[in-house]
Amino acid sequence: MVYLLLIIGFALLIKGAGYFVDGSSSIARLLHVSPLLIGLTIVAFGTSSPEAVVSIIAALEGSADVAIGNVVGSNIFNITFVVGLTAVLYPLTVQNDTIRKEIPFTLLAGTALLIFISDTFLQHAGINEITRSEGLILLLFFAVFLYYIFEAARKNRSENKTANQQEAPGSKEGLTKQLLLTLAGITAIIIGGNLVVRSSTEIAYSFGMSETLVGLTIVALGTSLPELVTSITAALKKQSEIALGNIIGSNIFNIFFVLGAASVITPLAVDSRILLDVVFMILLTIVILVFSRTNYAVGKYEGSVLAAAYVIYLIYIIFRN
DSSP, X not given: OHHHHHHHHHXXXXXXXXXXXXXXXHHHHHTTOXXXXXXXXXXXXXXXXXXXXXXXXXXXXXXXXXXXXXHHHHHHHXXXXXXXXXXXXXXXXXXXXXXXXXXXXXXXXXXXXXXXXXXXXXXXXXXXXXXXXXXXXXXXXXXXXXXXXXXXXXXXXXXXXXXTOSOOTTHHHHHHHHHHHHHHHHHHHHHHHHHHHHHHHHHHHHHTOOHHHHIIIIIHHHHHHHXXXXXXXXXXXXXXXXXXXXXXXXXXXXXXXIIHHHHHHSOEEEOTTHHHHHHHHHHHHHHHHHHHHHHSEEOHHHHHHHHHHHHHHHHHHHHHO
């Protein structure tokens, strides 16, 4: 029964995230919102909603390792396998602003997380922990990021509005429909997230696996499937800005908002082994930055390297845990 509940939970998470992304993206188009805002916020935050729900519920239930492992594992999966597979299918063009501002923001998120979970090394504390005050700092960083992208989106919003000046007949009815679709997606995500946390934790204990391993693998992969599907779909439609924006925005959202909110609810004790995973995540972000600066694109070769890196990492953490 526990496996069935886990499958149902993942199905609700993935389907719910799909409805949420479709609905929120349609609302953005109806309101003439910039594509930059769609990629970095609505689509990114929509596909990251499973991570948010799972990590916050895990924090509430005292499963800090699942909460943190889910975020770190999802971010590593996003910048290796999701970017890699997407780039193999269709090279991802990288805008100059993405290289100068958005990827460095992702790097800042990873570095801040590493500092906050290095209490035993930096302060000679007994345990590593993300405290409530550190959670508030993460949320403050998230607010700064939101301000930046809204300002960036505002600059070309008027152009988009002019290009879509004529309002389509029945657009109000369409807006109502999309709002209902979005609400249905959020509901499915909340129910699915609860099922995943309960089921995966029970499976971890039954197999003698650590919660950290479950968070880094089963939960992280399951909650990252919306990012994978969305980015591949966007790339196949030659919308590389949305595809890459989705991944970058998701990773920033996961650390600043998800871990920020979870640690404000309850301080998160950190397994010392996850320090290596966070360092690996930061190194991978630097690799993405280097690849992007090369030809302002992540091509098939770079994508293959990233996808292979995830497979190697997955084998490593399974043996380590």
